[in-house]
Amino acid sequence: MKTILQTSRLTKSYGAKTVVSDLNMTVQQGDIYGFLGQNGAGKTTTLRMIMGLIRPSAGEIELFGTPLHGNKNKAMERIGAIIEYPGFYLNLNAADNLDIHRRMMGMGNRESIEEALEAVGLLEAKHQKVKQYSLGMKQRLGIARALLHHPELLILDEPTNGLDPGGMKEMRQLFLELARKRGITFLISSHLLSEIEQLANKIGILHRGCLLEEIDYETLQKKTRNYLDLNVTDEKKAAFILEQKLGTTDYVIAGSGGLRLYDHLDRPDLVSMLLAQNGVGVREMRLAGDSLEDYFLKLTGGESSA
Incomplete structure (x- = not known):
């Protein structure tokens, strides 16, 4: 370009x-x-x-x-x-x-x-x-x-x-x-x-x-999308299960047990059940995400663009 x-x-x-x-x-x-x-x-x-x-x-x-x-x-x-x-x-x-x-x-x-x-x-x-x-x-x-x-x-x-x-x-x-x-x-x-x-x-x-x-903008959208924020006993194994059982690769491994899943946001119960059935413990799961305004405010230390 x-x-x-x-x-x-x-x-x-x-x-x-x-x-x-x-x-x-x-x-x-x-x-x-x-x-x-x-x-x-x-x-x-x-x-x-x-x-x-x-x-x-x-x-x-x-x-x-x-x-x-x-x-x-x-x-x-x-x-x-x-x-x-x-x-x-x-x-x-x-x-x-x-x-x-x-x-x-x-x-x-x-x-x-x-x-x-x-x-x-x-x-x-x-x-x-x-x-x-x-x-x-x-x-x-x-x-x-x-x-x-x-x-x-x-x-x-x-x-x-x-x-x-x-x-x-x-x-x-x-x-x-x-x-x-x-x-x-x-x-x-x-x-x-x-x-x-x-x-x-x-x-x-x-x-x-x-x-x-x-x-x-595409990268910015990914940073501000909603996701299931998981803390699990084995994040790499959890990622493998998500791919094999749910057919999704729309996730990010955050390390230290952290994993962000951008798919199946409406079925946290299914995600938790599949992980547990396949030997991965779920310590915590919550719906998270930022709006574009939230992202801007974080960068600027809480000062609005308007």
């Missing part, structure tokens, strides 16, 4: 205050990377460094396999971004706003405007003044502007901020569609765990400027 973005020990300090510290993150081609953290965790600062808007105090940034330093202009030609709230000329319509941006940035022809508006579902509203747009429509227009030059990577800072649940759902569907139809890679920051878990295939958890964990 091609690496689109990689940072190495990326750090930003303002005087004695370190806002981002030794951050190592990797975004692969095709990822929808959820950059998750509380407000003030350092997400926007990180994105601004990646976009070359502020200089890192230390560390390196590579975009498309090339160091950002000295190659910023070429890298930016392949990136679309919304950092913080997108601003527009409210008395102009959507098409005119995009045309002004296109000409200022020296981008393509006017055909790209209609193409971008169609991609975000605003083509029929292109002659409507932006001051008449809802917040969700303005967010879509911001994404249309970021799409004008057909970027390979979209960097979005809190794109669902302030939207109602319906608007959030529409935005999620838009991102998924752009990823599927255009092959765009996404780096999306958010403090809303519920939004990221419905969208991202990879998650980086930032807390007080430090990247606590970078994990793919």
Whole structure:
């Protein structure tokens, strides 16, 4: 898989205050990377460094396999971004706003405007003044502007901020569609765990400027699934019995008599009986598991993402 973005020990300090510290993150081609953290965790600062808007105090940034330093202009030609709230000329319509941006940035022809508006579902509203747009429509227009030059990577800072649940759902569907139809890679920051878990295939958890964990969503799901937590007299023999008698390999041996069974959660009595009948004593059995929010809270020492 091609690496689109990689940072190495990326750090930003303002005087004695370190806002981002030794951050190592990797975004692969095709990822929808959820950059998750509380407000003030350092997400926007990180994105601004990646976009070359502020200089890192230390560390390196590579975009498309090339160091950002000295190659910023070429890298930016392949990136679309919304950092913080997108601003527009409210008395102009959507098409005119995009045309002004296109000409200022020296981008393509006017055909790209209609193409971008169609991609975000605003083509029929292109002659409507932006001051008449809802917040969700303005967010879509911001994404249309970021799409004008057909970027390979979209960097979005809190794109669902302030939207109602319906608007959030529409935005999620838009991102998924752009990823599927255009092959765009996404780096999306958010403090809303519920939004990221419905969208991202990879998650980086930032807390007080430090990247606590970078994990793919499938692994995260496994870590947060419900399971039967067993303490037995022989965990290896118990695993053999589960495979032979119940036909399941969906378990993890935790050692020291510990075993987590992710299957047959509704039949703990059957599990206990089979183990006992085959010479494995069950000292303890309980249903356990964490939600994604629980997992986040454990990593951040009990501090919520919201």
